[in-house]
Amino acid sequence: MPLSLYLLAMAVFAMGTSEFMLAGLLPDIASDVDVTVGKAGVLxxxxxxxxxxxxxxVAMLARYWPRRSSLLAFVLAFAAAHxxxxxxxxxxxxxxxxxxxxLANAGFLGVALTAAATLVPPDKKGRALAVLLSGTTVxxxxxxxxxxxxxxxLGWRATFWAxxxxxxxxxxxxLKGIPAGRGKEEGTGRSALWAELALLTRPRLIVxxxxxxxVxxxxxxxxxxxAPVVTDAAGMGDLWISVVLVLFGAGSxxxxxxxxRLSDQRPGLVIVAGGPLLIAGWLALALLADKPAALCTLVFVAGALSFALGSTLITRVLYEAAQAPTLAGSYAIAALNTGAVAGxxxxxxxxxxxxxxLGPLWASGLLVAVALLIALPLRTVVAAGRSVEVLQ
Structure with missing residues (x-):
């Protein structure tokens, strides 16, 4: 994998940290800017x-910019906002x-997901996506x-500066790793905007x-x-919350x-094997959450299976939207974050x-079960190593 891909992952790391860090900073932020914690939560x-x-x-607005210019503008805007x-x-x-x-994060990820796929051979999209998404898991x-x-x-402001x-x-x-100018797929050969948007009417992409x-x-x-599972169900101290979150992150x-390493050529293996195991993992976690040792073990397992299955499906989005070179990444990000809002x-x-x-754990098991029920009759769509011509 090229060095530039790992540097893009560093930006994803910074953005992932920003997206989730407020959970531990909200009380201090609320006190500092004189609002309630509930109001601060809208952030x-x-x-x-x-x-x-x-x-x-943002991807549509940036589709006529060279990728290097787009990525640079987004990462600098993100830094300036913080x-x-x-x-x-x-x-x-x-x-x-x-x-x-x-907005800067969304734009960066949308372009970066597409750019990452062009930095590697066509059959390595899944590995490139894994490197990029490792920024979020780290x-x-x-x-x-x-x-x-x-x-x-040092105070919540120090975290923003970091x-x-x-x-x-x-x-x-x-600047060093993304080519200047427009790539072949960004030039005269790229599809028109309406054609890229029209892909959203394709059933297999929607699936x-x-x-x-x-997921x-x-x-x-x-x-x-x-956090409440750790302290209330398992009866562990507050310090264990960070430990459990780290275990989940390590698993992810x-x-x-x-x-x-599997999602390009063997996505079916990940889905068929990982899906039922993930359902079992969430249900086992709900049943055994009062046992600290089981909780710590199952949180790690749930993190691993969740991100294995989720990243494989997002790789499928990139394959199915391959004819939308500037919007494919944004479709993947929209799918990811729709889940992050609804879940x-x-x-x-x-x-x-x-x-x-324990309700969220039972709900997670149910959501994955629904996903598998949808995927089962459409397994030729979600399990192909490359885009397949079904459900036209």
Whole structure:
């Protein structure tokens, strides 16, 4: 894998850290800018919604720019938004910086996913995607806990500055590793915008986007509410929350790495083997969450299987949208973040049921089961190593 791909992953690491870090910073942010914690929580929702809406819109706006210029503009805008957030004392301004950061993140990922596929041979898209997405998984292992510690020691503004600083090596990587000018697929041979948008009417693309959204909803639904599972269901101390989150992140890194070696040629193996195991993993976690040793083990397993299955489905989105060279990445990001928005909302609704803090775990198992029920009769769509001509 080329060095430039790893530098793009560094930017994804910074962006993943930013997306999830507020969970540990909200009380301090709320106190500092004089709002309630509940109101400060809209910063997280605004970011996720900005990602869903921004991915296709920003990609469309940038489709006539060379990829290097687009990526550089997005990563610098992301850094600037965090620098502005670090110095403001106004909640509306902070809210605006989160929206700008989300749009820049969406635009960067949308272009980076497509650019990453052009940096490697055609049959290595899955591995390239795995490297890129490893930035997100490493963020859950190191970035989010590290940001929480930094915020505790130096204040939440220091975490914002750190995220901005991480973007600088990534910007250098874009300048050094992404070719200047337009690639062949970006020039006169690229499809018109309407033709790229028309791909959204193709049933097989809709299917894999839906499956990716369902699996990601399951992942982030439970990930968001792991803290009360640790403290209430398992009866562990607050310090164990970070340990469990790191275990989930470590599992996700293993899962996306292993799947990256299989998702190009053997996606069916990942889906057929990983799907039922993931359902069993979420249900086992719900049943055994009161046992700390089982909780720690199953969280690692759930992280690995979730990201293995999720990244494989997102790779399928890139294959199915291969005729949309500038929007394929945004379709993948929209699918991912639709799940990231819907999953926590659904999981939150289960907290008021008899299942209590274990409700999100049961909901995650159900979401993956629904995904498999949809995928089973359409296995030729989701299990082909390359795009196949079915469901025309």
């Amino acid at each position: 997280t929702s605004a970011y996720a919604i900005g990602m869903v809406v921004g991915a296709p819109l 620098a502005a957030g670090a110095i403001t004392t106004s909640f509306p301004v902070l809210f605006a910086t989160r929206v700008v950061a989300a 963020a859950t292992i190191a970035g989010v806990p590290g940001g929480s510690v930094l915020g505790t020691v 995220v901005a600083a991480l973007c600088l090596p990534a910007a250098l990587g874009v 894999v986007m839906l499956l990716g959204a369902l 990601n909803a399951a992942t982030f639904g439970s990930f968001t509410f792991l 890194f293993i899962g996306v790495t292993v799947a990256g 926590p909302l659904l999981a939150a609704a289960t907290l008021s049921t008899e299942a209590g803090v």
